[in-house]
Amino acid sequence: MATAKGRTSGFVIGITAAVVVVLIALVGVVVWMNNKATDPGAAPKGSIINSDTGAITTGTGTDKVTLFVDFQCPVCKNFETAYGADLQKLAKDNKITLEYHPIAILDRLSQGTNYSSRSGGSAYCVAQSKPSSFLDYLNTLFANQPAENSTGLTDAQLVDYAKQSGADKAADCITKQTYFKYPTAQATAHQITGTPTVEVNGARLDLTKATDLAKLTAILTKNGIQPGQ
Incomplete structure (x- = not known):
């Protein structure tokens, strides 16, 4: 019984760890997508362009x-x-x-x-x-x-x-x-x-x-x- 219980606990710990890894990955994807959505891309430069303000x-x-x-x-x-x-x-x-x-x-x-x-x-x-x-x-x-x-x-x-x-x-x-x-x-x-x-x-x-x-x-x-x- 102790062995079975140990295996069960190990299984739960393994599943929990896997879920945590997946959640971390999902958070990373969401952050990446948000950054991509707000990415300004290349900033124009020129004598009449303010690259900081966009004016x-x-x-x-x-x-x-x-x-x-x-x-x-x-x-x-x-x-x-x-x-x-x-x-x-x-x-x-x-x-x-x-x-x-x-x-x-x-x-x-x-x-x-x-x-x-x-x-x-x-x-x-x-x-x-x-x-x-x-x-x-x-x-x-x-x-x-x-x-x-x-x-x-x-x-x-x-x-x-x-x-x-x-x-x-x-x-x-x-x-x-x-x-x-x-x-x-x-x-x-x-x-x-x-x-x-x-x-x-x-x-x-x-x-x-x-x-x-x-x-x-x-x-x-x-x-x-x-x-x-």
Whole structure:
């Protein structure tokens, strides 16, 4: 009986040890999967790119306007139609510092093609290879924005628009999807849940509030621009 009991105890200990090993392995897999999901991938580098924050910057003015945009987002397109040209002009004149963060939160709306990630990554490719072409490329993407729940633009179309914007050397980067992961990681890092997200001098605005929107329009009016005109 003592021998049988010893064997039983040994069996239980063996099973327990095996379960512990399996649980440890499962925890390791979960941790690995979580790390993979939040892996930012390669970080773009360039004269107008802040690799730490993900900001693509034009202008050197004292006032800073920061925009987080998803190229699949129709509200972002509406915002750019209303304010983009004026803000970009002020940035080109160095009256403001304008930061764009291409991010991806709407991949689910492109029928499995991950258009938000691909287009956001392509914008970093252009900013890196031809900084002076970035704004033209951004404007082109919004002008040719695909409808939500469509397959989005193909990589070949993104390359074509990059070339039209003067960024021929971005083609390989776009085709290889070098920065595919970066827009999603940036959305997570900056806690972006909706687009466009706008910050003025570091303060995040609630665009549904007139008082917050006034902080943005004040930047324009102080520089002689009347919004909507």
